Amino acid sequence: MLDMKNERWLMEKYNALSDAERGEYALISLKIKRFRVFNRLYNRELGNALVEKVYEALQEWLQPGEYAAQIHLNYFNLLVRISKNYEEIFQYVIRLNQQIRDMPDERFHGKVFCGFGIYHLTREPVDFYIAQYNADVCRSECAERDFKNSHFDVYGQSYHDPVLRDYDLEQIIQPALQRGDLQLYLQPKVDLRTGEVTRAEALIRWIDPQRGMIPVSDFLPMLESTGLIDRVDLHTFEVVCRTINRWLRVYNKKIQISVNLSHCMFNYRYYFDDYRKIHEKYRTPKECIEFELLESIVLNQVERLRQVVDELHNYGFTCSLDDFGSGFSSYSVLSNADLSMLKIDSSLFQNESNPREKVLIRHIVQSAHELGIMVVAEGVETQKYVDYLRQLGCDFLQGFVFYRPMPVEEFEERFVRGNEKVRFS
Template sequence: MKNEAWLKERYEALTPAERPHYSLISVKLKRFRTINQRFGWAVGDELIRSVYQILAAQLGPGEYLAQIHLAYFNLLARLPSDYDDLFHRIIQINTAIRDMPDERFFGNIFTGFGIYPLPAEPVDFYTAQYRADVARFECPESKFRNSHFEIYGVTLHDDGLRSFDLLQTLQPALDAGHIQLYLQPKVELATGRIAGAEALVRWLDPQRGMIPLAEFMPQLEKNGLIETLDLYMFEQVCKRLCHWQRTYGKTLKISVNLSGEMFNYRYYFKDYKRIHGQYPAPKECIEFELLESIVLNQVDRVREVTQELEEYGFSYSLDDFGSGYSSFSVLTNTRFSALKIDRSLFQDECNFRERVLVRHIVQMAHELGIATVAEGVETRDYVEYLKRLGCEYIQGFVFYRPMPADEFERRFLLGGETAPV
């Protein structure tokens, strides 16, 4: 059987014109340790030789195979760029292994494939191998599926690389002011006045423009950097409120999001108190939003967090209520100032079930003495329906999109603009 060094030579011999037509494929038999324990090492060796022969039989002209270690192989193959054609070729290889003519293994040998399409620019062999491996073993569902394959940069992206890049770029972006405070107004339905706003983060890169939240928020939450961003946004809110009070003698309530990372950190609040001590904004103007999905089944922790907030003088609301994890037990034990009804319940104003659910949520909140905020409303029909229900506030595109804090200040704090309710 050919080895890694031999395959590396073949890889490095590819010309610039050939390279974009090849992929390096990481192939590994799944549950090989179990097979060894059940049948013995000698049978395991037989299986490896059989799989190598099957893979070799699947090669076309100018394609190469090597055993890297035990049941781990690399293929240097010409794969079609069309996803459906690629899919069928991988299925063909997998089926040949799974259905090998050996009664001991027939239908029971499953394989993981990681595919790294080679770019036009040179990439050294070990980097290509690493990326193919990442595609194979970092697939979230790989442990729960039999055979599977992923394509690096297409069906799977390197989260480790993303995390590293974020680590290197987040603080410089904060220092340069590229990460900015945006505010989305909360409209009082009875009057149209702006009763407050939610603080939202926007990353404005000089080269790329506005970076979508989906490109950085999940990674910040995974690698712990969300704490840095949370505290930065809270600081911006405190500074803005202090500026409004000092310069104009005016204030409005701004809500800030408390991430799961901070919620579950026992000593989270000391950092918020430290920042508020530096920028002592009116406490009644700061509200913390707790995601429903975070507080689910954490009644004791919710009580601890909200007690700290309340004792210090901040208010708190329950965000995304009705998004799929509704925990009514939290409402029985916690005095939330507001309940934000999730945008998923405002998708179709003609949907009878949707309206029934919204009506009962508003009614329940009122009976508990909790104000309601309808989030993500985009149609006038829903505005009229929510007014009839007595919903207090709307935060949605039907009135205003999130905007830079300076624009919010100019239009609403100084200009006194109201919404056409």
């Protein structure tokens, strides 16, 4: 009977490493794929033989000062010296996989596939079970993606633990909100008849004291996937209410600001209670606030859309549909909800010479106007589109051709305190 070392034995070897040695090693989590299926197709006796053969192959692979142990059935851990260079890791795993796959036993030759998770140790002591978890999690996340091939991932390189990432984000988001790191930016909406700016969309920019401005793509998807976006949405709404009130008090000027309603709040039955509490605190003129609903979250939820829009309208707010034309646009959304504004997505302003694109834009503008809905063209970057949209009678334009998103202070200086307007040629 083969004397296979166990987890306790490997832990002792792990704990015996000095700080200097530890940085040279990696803990590898290795599992034989479809082991239960193998046992059912053949028998447990042959399954046990397979485990022993894999263990023998691992022992032959190890160099002096390297260790392997069976943790459970078809699950092994290896403590080996391995480079941190990804290309060298790649070649290492190919050779290790070949060592197992091509072992000289006709019963198993070419039939064994494994999953590998690799966690590089650091000089700073890390508990054995934490290292084991890190190796396990990056192996198991993709363990079933391909039955007929082996796979591997490297913790911190090809795999990043979403649990830790989301936990870290949750720990820092509230302090960031309290410090004011998540700042309100406004993108002007230009009136295509007068050139005036009396409307804007509220956007969030994260300006970290150490890292500077963090790209939106680095944090917004995580906020949405974790549900933390609702805190940011409510924070933004409160800042918008305060800002509108201050402009009224200081300049006696009304600016309408639209705020985005995320899918988390849209699908939360009692979402409006939180907004109502904030609004009742500030009593901001209701006509100065508009809620933008993303087309991607309202499609196939027409009844829910009607409920949300009715609730907002009954309270006194207006609603717009954002990103219309970005994907599977449905005119049923327009016919079933009392929307006041439609925003044509930037994807329809990519090719000035495309006559089909112009046909679509024209029909969207005409259809919206016939339904009593105003239209904003967003993401416009060239003068030719400006001219065409003005010719169609489009109401507003939001795009880099005129203005990029800007801090509240700049918006105030240019459009609230001042009367800057666009002059059309």
